[in-house]
Amino acid sequence: MKTIKWVFACLAFLPLASYAQVSDAVRALKVLPAPKEVRMGEGRIVIKPSTTILIGNSEDRTAAETLQKEIHDRTGMKLSIELATAAPKTIGHISLGRLTDRGLRAYLESQGVNTDDLGTRDLGKQAYVIRVTDSGVLVAGRTAQGLFYGVQTLRQLLRPEGPGEKTLAVPALVIPKLVIPKLVIRDWPSMEWRGVSDDISRGPIPTLDYLKMQIRTLAEYKINLVGFNMEHVFDFQTQPLVVPKASAPKEAGPKEAAALTSAEIKELVDYAAKYYITLLPEQQAFGHLHQFLKYEIYSDLAETPHGHVLTPTNPKTYDFIRQVYGEVVPLFPGPFFHIGADETFELGLGQTKALAAQEGLGRVYLEHLQKVFEIMRPYHKQLMFWGDIAVKYPELLTILPKDMIAVPWDYDPKPSYENIITPYTNAGLRVVVAPGAGNWGAIWPNLDGAFVNIRNFIRDGQKHQALGALNTTWNDDGESLVDMTWPALVFGAAASWQPGESSIDDFKNSYDWAFYRNNDDDSTFARVIENLDRAHTLLASVKVGGASHELFWSDPFSEAGANTAAKALPVTHDLRIAAERAAESLMHNRAKARLHAETLDDMLLAAWHLDTLGLKIQFTSEISRFYWDAYQNQTDKTRVESDLGEIVDINGRLQSLRDAITELRRLYAEAWARENHAYWLDNVLVRYDNLASEVQGKIVVVQQAQSQYWTTKTLPAPEQLGFFLK
Numbered sequence: 001m002k003t004i005k006w007v008f009a010c011l012a013f014l015p016l017a018s019y020a021q022v023s024d025a026v027r028a029l030k031v032l033p034a035p036k037e038v039r040m041g042e043g044r045i046v047i048k049p050s051t052t053i054l055i056g057n058s059e060d061r062t063a064a065e066t067l068q069k070e071i072h073d074r075t076g077m078k079l080s081i082e083l084a085t086a087a088p089k090t091i092g093h094i095s096l097g098r099l100t101d102r103g104l105r106a107y108l109e110s111q112g113v114n115t116d117d118l119g120t121r122d123l124g125k126q127a128y129v130i131r132v133t134d135s136g137v138l139v140a141g142r143t144a145q146g147l148f149y150g151v152q153t154l155r156q157l158l159r160p161e162g163p164g165e166k167t168l169a170v171p172a173l174v175i176p177k178l179v180i181p182k183l184v185i186r187d188w189p190s191m192e193w194r195g196v197s198d199d200i201s202r203g204p205i206p207t208l209d210y211l212k213m214q215i216r217t218l219a220e221y222k223i224n225l226v227g228f229n230m231e232h233v234f235d236f237q238t239q240p241l242v243v244p245k246a247s248a249p250k251e252a253g254p255k256e257a258a259a260l261t262s263a264e265i266k267e268l269v270d271y272a273a274k275y276y277i278t279l280l281p282e283q284q285a286f287g288h289l290h291q292f293l294k295y296e297i298y299s300d301l302a303e304t305p306h307g308h309v310l311t312p313t314n315p316k317t318y319d320f321i322r323q324v325y326g327e328v329v330p331l332f333p334g335p336f337f338h339i340g341a342d343e344t345f346e347l348g349l350g351q352t353k354a355l356a357a358q359e360g361l362g363r364v365y366l367e368h369l370q371k372v373f374e375i376m377r378p379y380h381k382q383l384m385f386w387g388d389i390a391v392k393y394p395e396l397l398t399i400l401p402k403d404m405i406a407v408p409w410d411y412d413p414k415p416s417y418e419n420i421i422t423p424y425t426n427a428g429l430r431v432v433v434a435p436g437a438g439n440w441g442a443i444w445p446n447l448d449g450a451f452v453n454i455r456n457f458i459r460d461g462q463k464h465q466a467l468g469a470l471n472t473t474w475n476d477d478g479e480s481l482v483d484m485t486w487p488a489l490v491f492g493a494a495a496s497w498q499p500g501e502s503s504i505d506d507f508k509n510s511y512d513w514a515f516y517r518n519n520d521d522d523s524t525f526a527r528v529i530e531n532l533d534r535a536h537t538l539l540a541s542v543k544v545g546g547a548s549h550e551l552f553w554s555d556p557f558s559e560a561g562a563n564t565a566a567k568a569l570p571v572t573h574d575l576r577i578a579a580e581r582a583a584e585s586l587m588h589n590r591a592k593a594r595l596h597a598e599t600l601d602d603m604l605l606a607a608w609h610l611d612t613l614g615l616k617i618q619f620t621s622e623i624s625r626f627y628w629d630a631y632q633n634q635t636d637k638t639r640v641e642s643d644l645g646e647i648v649d650i651n652g653r654l655q656s657l658r659d660a661i662t663e664l665r666r667l668y669a670e671a672w673a674r675e676n677h678a679y680w681l682d683n684v685l686v687r688y689d690n691l692a693s694e695v696q697g698k699i700v701v702v703q704q705a706q707s708q709y710w711t712t713k714t715l716p717a718p719e720q721l722g723f724f725l726k
Contacts, residue, residue, distance in 0.1 A: 045092065045179065067154060128142075226278075244258035303352055373400075416456065471492030539551070557722030572618050668685070
């Protein structure tokens with residue numbers, strides 16, 4: 001520790017700043033999450049090849065390595081990491097220390113940096129201080145976790161400056177210059193647990209490599225809880241029927257497993273711990289179990305035949321839960337376990353009908369949760385459960401053990417969510433609030449709605465002392481891709497670290513720098529996101545909902561599809577312009593993303609997907625118009641042939657629509673492979689195939705109508721061909 005103390009002693013005093021000044025300083029730094037207190041000095045220091053990262057504890061090597069990699073990726077310099085054993089002979093190093101060092105604390109106090117009020121007892125464990133002066137950089141945390149978070153902030157403080165410097169060894173080589181402003185930061189979280197829940201049970205099952213990338217990226221923004229909604233995607237030894245099947249072996253290669261194995265989970269748990277992330281398993285114990293209950297062998301456990309909900313009336317239900325939990329729970333050493341229990345809509349409609357009539361549906365529901373709690377008691381876990389059902393029975397919530405944690409969820413943008421939080425807090429239960437990323441069923445997440453939902457829900461959670469937040473992604477139709485959700489996930493991370501109501505505008509202004517390391521004065525990627533978001537706003541303005549997968553897959557040649565296209569047509573020009581501007585910007589500006597550039601591929605996919613949606617709506621209308629014109633002017637041969645040629649020809653509307661769909665299919669398959677196992681992909685690709693086949697079938701039908709016209713000078717009625725728009 002000598003080294004670190006010596007460097008501390010060289011740090012000069014920085015004057016205190018008022019809180020008003022701090023707010024402006026925080027905004028100018030564009031750091032996510034925004035630190036609570038920033039005190040700016042004058043000038044900056046330069047990172048040089050000779051700069052060393054000094055650590056006082058080997059446990060802090062992961063934090064040091066994230067900083068080392070950041071600098072290397074941006075400059076080519078690989079700074080050495082050294083365990084502090086002796087005083088350095090030079091100044092200007094980056095020192096990583098602990099606030100448990102009395103000498104360090106005393107020195108900081110002498111320089112006007114208070115280390116005693118860094119959050120409450122629990123929140124203070126994750127607190128940190130950063131101090132930058134001519135003498136060097138100090139990052140100190142009360143714990144290794146707090147130090148790690150300080151380093152993640154420091155990474156964002158590294159700014160490029162000027163054209164770079166030439167090296168003496170290789171004069172032609174220019175090393176980009178990174179500088180850090182002189183400042184003091186004191187920071188700690190506003191919520192102890194800041195989480196993300198990813199649905200891996202309804203289609204996409206991420207690869208182990210992708211899950212590790214998620215963990216690393218979420219940790220950058222101080223997320224410390226990551227949940228997986230698993231249902232059937234674990235390699236159950238006691239329930240082999242439900243396990244997703246492995247893909248066929250590739251040439252000269254092994255089969256690719258789809259379900260998470262116990263070995264993979266153990267590896268992931270250890271990996272996450274390096275980044276101070278606790279894994280939260282969600283294994284349903286009530287509803288959302290159709291992947292089990294569709295099998296006949298489980299028929300006596302189902303509330304309704306082949307349904308989704310376990311029946312509480314059969315004792316074998318609890319034997320089943322014991323078996324499933326006996327395999328899963330021991331793999332996750334964290335303090336929490338999520339038992340699900342949401343959307344149990346079938347309860348009381350089948351085997352439990354008589355019991356529900358006698359005791360009341362609420363009591364039946366809550367007593368089941370109590371029984372699951374007793375099953376889980378030997379594992380010493382704190383049980384979470386989704387709060388959408390229990391909240392309907394506030395007068396009965398005292399049935400639940402006080403150790404259980406309610407997770408109220410609501411994904412619509414609302415001014416307040418207190419009505420679904422306070423029933424639990426009034427009953428003495430702890431809560432974790434769960435907003436959503438707005439990605440399910442959508443070509444691109446509805447971020448305008450998601451940002452409001454996340455901001456207000458987390459604000460209200462903090463107001464009522466929520467234990468934390470669990471920002472959720474879902475895969476209701478099995479198509480969503482995680483790399484499209486990063487803006488919502490990072491905003492959730494920021495809002496749950498920052499106090500009170502977070503600013504959406506400040507977040508957007510910071511996102512380019514904080515996530516992509518795009519230059520301070522450039523908002524290229526924020527504008528791309530705004531262009532993609534416009535699709536939802538435009539389609540909602542004509543009462544078509546939003547840019548949904550359902551709208552994309554709808555049959556354009558049905559009467560209902562034609563009517564929907566007619567409603568959407570007035571906004572499709574603007575929709576396509578926005579999507580194409582987003583695509584063009586991504587293709588021109590990819591090099592501006594100096595971090596997380598791989599996520600741009602999914603943004604580009606979304607742009608093409610939205611553009612193809614707009615093209616489909618426009619071409620459906622134009623094809624119908626051309627055919628009706630031909631049909632109403634059959635005596636004019638030239639006009640008829642011209643109209644039909646606009647529909648089917650080398651560059652006919654139908655051919656262009658088919659080509660766009662098949663190209664989109666290729667791009668989607670590539671995007672899927674970047675994140676997920678092959679399992680389930682065919683269930684999405686068949687939708688592209690079906691839509692392309694519908695269009696190809698229409699090409700054939702119109703060509704037959706052409707042949708009929710050449711022979712008889714008559715055309716079939718438009719409705720016969722599926723052209724309903726006059």
